Amino acid sequence: METDEIREEIAFAAAEAALAVRFGIPADALLPLLFSLRYGGDWSYASEEIRSISAVTRTTVYDEASRTGYSLEEIHLFVNPVILDREGTVHRLEKCGNAPARLLVTRPYRVRIGARRGIRMTVHPLERTIRTEDLGAAEKVFSGSAAYGIDHEMEHLAGREVHGKGLRVFRWGG
Numbered sequence: 001m002e003t004d005e006i007r008e009e010i011a012f013a014a015a016e017a018a019l020a021v022r023f024g025i026p027a028d029a030l031l032p033l034l035f036s037l038r039y040g041g042d043w044s045y046a047s048e049e050i051r052s053i054s055a056v057t058r059t060t061v062y063d064e065a066s067r068t069g070y071s072l073e074e075i076h077l078f079v080n081p082v083i084l085d086r087e088g089t090v091h092r093l094e095k096c097g098n099a100p101a102r103l104l105v106t107r108p109y110r111v112r113i114g115a116r117r118g119i120r121m122t123v124h125p126l127e128r129t130i131r132t133e134d135l136g137a138a139e140k141v142f143s144g145s146a147a148y149g150i151d152h153e154m155e156h157l158a159g160r161e162v163h164g165k166g167l168r169v170f171r172w173g174g
Helices: 003-023 027-039 145-157
Strands: 043-046 051-063 068-087 090-094 103-107 110-124 129-143
Touching: 003 027, 003 129, 027 043, 027 051, 027 068, 027 110, 043 145, 051 145, 068 129, 068 145, 090 145, 103 145, 110 145, 129 145
Parallel strands: none
Antiparallel strands: 043 051, 051 068, 068 110, 090 103, 110 129
16 A cells, blocks of 8 residues: 555544544444445444444436436434334345345335434545534434335344345246
8 A cells, every 4th residue: 555545544534533523422333334434335233332223325316418427325324223113015135244145035115213313424426525414313214225224234233133035935937
């Protein structure tokens, strides 16, 4: 790694660490948010003192005339989250962590989540900006992919493993 790259990494890590101070929450509660930023996807974290999850939504803005666009990411962090409502049923294939293969699971289509504290991070790849906003005590409704991810991460916080049917229940056709 070059000297400039090392400096950039240190500055980026310092900015990440400053978030805990800025929002007045334990640094470990931010892990799901930072993992979503660095590695993508939804994450959860639990200790004896605190629980938190992150949920990612993406919006692609595309200009047909120039044939260019970008995908804006919003990463929500919820501290001590609770599911207030689940709606609908979606059957989907899902893989978790070190599981050897995907499973057929059932998830809600829409969830309403509440939390003692919420933070929204907006990542704009074209502007190369990362903005964070304190949502305070938060309640938000998610649908589709973000709802599935929240339900999945809440299972982890509850200490449950993801359960479903293996791929062998599918029939080959055509």
